Amino acid sequence: MIRRNRVAALVGAALAILLVACTPEIPEVSPDPEETEAQPVLDVPRLERVLADIEEHINAADEDSDGEILAERMEDPALAVRTAEYRLRSATADSDDETGLQPLTTSSAVSIVAATEEWPRAVFVITEIPDEANSPLLIGLRQETPQEPYRMFSWVRLLPGVTTPQTDVAEVGSTPVDPADESFLTSPQQALENYADVLTEGEDSEFADDFAEEPFRELVEQEAQTLSENVDAAGEFAHATAVREDDTVAMLTADGGVVVIGAMRTRHTFTKTEDDGEVEVGGQLAALSENDGEVNESLRGTYHVMVALYVPTEQEDAQITVLGVERVLADVSEE
Known part of the structure; x- marks a missing residue:
């Protein structure tokens, strides 16, 4: 018999601590950028107005968990993640594991503005550090x-x-990159696919050495090991991560590499294997579970994951860098 009511809660807390542990370095801008044929899609004053308008809508939506207001200035995958946070906040409101919303801001420190005449159009922004947080955000905007x-x-x-x-610099603009473009160490889309494989297979992934060491990957491996050990007496744990292909946006950097923003889906599956045993999950999984976390046959938690990577040009010893991650539990289903 096995009970591990706090496993998910502890792992979730560890993820939150990891992602706000210290402040990353803010990027510099190229001192002597070359002119591009296409013009930046937004000048600085217009971008500031756009960012202020988006933040105003987010703040209004957050106050009442209003998805309709949120959808006026947010779209998937961000919209799916924020509405999932609303559900978690409501489901855990009266518990010891109350879940708040991740701090968001659109106050810009560095802007990466696409230079293009085509739609859709994108802007990446590295923000100032939000209130109640220790790390800046990298946000993506799209028209x-x-x-x-x-x-x-x-x-x-x-x-x-x-x-x-x-x-x-934003006044000159950055070149959008086709996610299938193979002019880099790997294409932006393939980089996401390979990272999803690494998150699933860990050190057994054939792509493990293609990525620089980073704490999110390490914590995912520790999480999987802990969950497996804690259900071993009466059940099994499995996890897999896959890319959402339609949510990839990429832009060229000053050194010829590419910043790529994408979305993934991670699934955690708990399966009961001993009829006389008990498998029980806790924390957020239990909060969204119909049976308060008790696993009868199987229980699956689905997580939305947003990720940003830097893919360099192809060169000796080059590795892909994971710039940032956001993950939230979106759904729990049971059999």
């Missing part, structure tokens, strides 16, 4: 058509100790 406003489509918290790449 789908000329008639629509810019919406936030992603945010990640920059990982501790990360050095973000040099970028061209």
Whole structure:
């Protein structure tokens, strides 16, 4: 018989501590950027107005967990992540494991503005450190058509100790990159696919050495080991991460590499294998569970994951850098 009511809660707390452990270095901008044919899609005053408008909508939506207000200036995957946070906040409101919203801000420290004449159009922003947080955010904005406003489509918290790449100044603009472009160490889309494999397989992944060491990957491996050990007497634990292919946006950096923002889905599956045993999960999984975390046959937790990578040009000993991550439990299903 086995009970591990606090496993998920402890792991979730560890993830939160990791992602706000220290302040990453803010990127520099290229001192002598070259002119590009296309012009930046937003000048600085307009970008400031867009960012202020998005933050105003987020603050209003957060106050009442209002998804309709949020959707006016946020789209998936960010919209799915924030509404999942609303559900968790409501589900844990009267418990010892109350879950708050991740601090968000659009106050800009560095802006990476696409230079293009095409739609959709994108802007990446490294923010100032939000209130009640210890790390800046990398947020992505997108305008789908000329008639629509810019919406936030992603945010990640920059990982501790990360050095973000040099970028061209917003007044000149940065070149958008096709996610399938293979002009780099690997294409932006393939980099995401390979990182998903690393998160699933750990050191057994054939791509493990292609990525620089970073704390999120280490914590995911520790999480999987802990959960496996804690259900071993009466059940099994499995996990897998896959990329959401339609949510990838990439832009060129000053050194010829590329910053790529993408989305993934992680699934944790707990399976009961001993009829006389008990398997019980706790924390957020239990809060969203119909049976308060008790596993009858199997229980699956689905997590939304947003990630930002830096993919360098192909060169000797080059590695992909994970810049930032955000993860939230979105759904629990049971059999």
